Amino acid sequence: MMRPSVAFSIDERFRKVSYAELRQVTNDFSPSNLIGQGSYGFVYRGMLDGNQPVAVKVLNLKRKGAFKSFLAECEALRNIRHRNLVNIITVCSSIDFTGAEFKALVYDLMQNGSLEQWLHLGVNQHDMPKLNLNQRLDIAIDVASAIEYLHHHCQTSIVHGDLKPSNVLLDHDMVAQVCDFGLARFLHGSTNLDVSQCQASSSNLKGTIGYVAPEYGLGGTSSLQGDVYSFGILLLEMFTGIRPTDVMFKDGWTLHEFVKTTQHKSLVQILEPSLLSMERIDNGQISDADMVRFEESIADIMRIGVLCSMKLPNERMDMMNALSELCAIKDKFLKRGM
Structure with a gap:
């Protein structure tokens, strides 16, 4: 069944980022860069554009509800801006090198953890x-x-x-x-x-x-x-x-x-x-x-x-x-x- 598209224009509001780029900045999603794990995916540390520390949240789309969780997070984050809410840098909705669906959210990295x-x-x-x-x-x-x-x-x-x-x-x-x-x-x-x-x-x-x-x-x-x-x-x-x-x-x-x-x-x-x-x-x-x-x-x-x-x-x-x-x-x- 065809999944709905993410309901906002990422081209206008955020920088473009590909699966290949996210794979590179996280060193192939290396376990050494893994900084968190949630119900619907994994979070990796990375360095975007060579100098911007980021956290890359990769959705595990095999988990039931992960895709809808991704949509909910995208829709919420497009509507909010506050110093005490995490800042989203961009979203990646693509396919990986195996042809499987790939979705990730990229945030500012919080240096002092949780x-x-x-x-x-x-x-x-x-x-x-x-x-x-x-x-x-x-x-x-x-x-x-x-x-x-x-x-x-x-x-x-x-x-x-x-x-x-x-x-x-x-x-x-x-x-x-x-x-x-x-x-x-x-x-x-x-x-x-x-x-x-x-x-x-x-x-x-x-x-x-x-x-x-x-x-x-x-x-x-x-x-x-x-x-x-x-x-x-x-x-x-x-x-x-x-x-x-x-x-x-x-x-x-x-x-x-x-x-x-x-x-x-x-x-x-x-x-x-x-x-x-x-x-x-x-x-x-x-x-x-x-x-x-x-x-x-x-x-x-x-x-x-x-x-x-x-x-x-x-x-x-x-x-x-x-x-x-x-x-x-x-x-x-x-x-x-x-």
């Missing part, structure tokens, strides 16, 4: 310094800014659909950029492409276990509130250092419930341990007044995470309020010199 690496793995498997509290708050604000833009400032509201640490990339200045729009959905459709149909066909679950909103598992459609839930879980993970898929979470016990329950005690006890040493909490080198202010700030951040990840969609905070409150917390940090 948030997932910084939180849990260490970039390039080396011992990397842990993110301090200010860095985590800045990244949270960056991600909130990106999702708030998609929800409230695009011509048609866009649901990202798969927000998680591995889909948050960090540039050379540690500015966060949200990537991977393979499950993106326009709330009211699109004149060029029905992305909602692509999204619904490409994944039964519509997201990633641990980050996907509870209502999605019950057959609910993608929504702004679903993104808010994912953001809330991501925010709690950033400051506790605990994945939502940790073995401790079972039988209805979740990261949300864990933090919500701890709100009545001392939230400092469940912080990522490195944060305590960075802020000199664990060795008593902080004044009582600063300790109170620190605990208040952590409580405010965790409260936002909990409110965003409420079980019922209509009880969740929206992204405009989440962003506003995170920025207010950041302002307090700056004024207190923390």
Whole structure:
């Protein structure tokens, strides 16, 4: 069956790039240049035009839903521009040297990898310094800014659909950029492409276990509130250092419930341990007044995470309020010199 063509004019908006060129800049898609792997393909490091570091996302078209994911990502990226959304350089839709269909997206390379690496793995498997509290708050604000833009400032509201640490990339200045729009959905459709149909066909679950909103598992459609839930879980993970898929979470016990329950005690006890040493909490080198202010700030951040990840969609905070409150917390940090 003939597949539909990509619904935008790449000739006018992007530089042309061939399969042969992408094969060359990635050294024949060498495993040594492999920097990521997702549900629908592989991401390779390359150097375009000899001096432009790029990430080349090659779709595995043998996977069911990969082609529709490609279309959804193309359609979303042609409509958005924001400092906290990954910048697409070009798209390649061609055939490879064997005559098989080939599709790839080319992005700016994010020099500092993914948030997932910084939180849990260490970039390039080396011992990397842990993110301090200010860095985590800045990244949270960056991600909130990106999702708030998609929800409230695009011509048609866009649901990202798969927000998680591995889909948050960090540039050379540690500015966060949200990537991977393979499950993106326009709330009211699109004149060029029905992305909602692509999204619904490409994944039964519509997201990633641990980050996907509870209502999605019950057959609910993608929504702004679903993104808010994912953001809330991501925010709690950033400051506790605990994945939502940790073995401790079972039988209805979740990261949300864990933090919500701890709100009545001392939230400092469940912080990522490195944060305590960075802020000199664990060795008593902080004044009582600063300790109170620190605990208040952590409580405010965790409260936002909990409110965003409420079980019922209509009880969740929206992204405009989440962003506003995170920025207010950041302002307090700056004024207190923390």
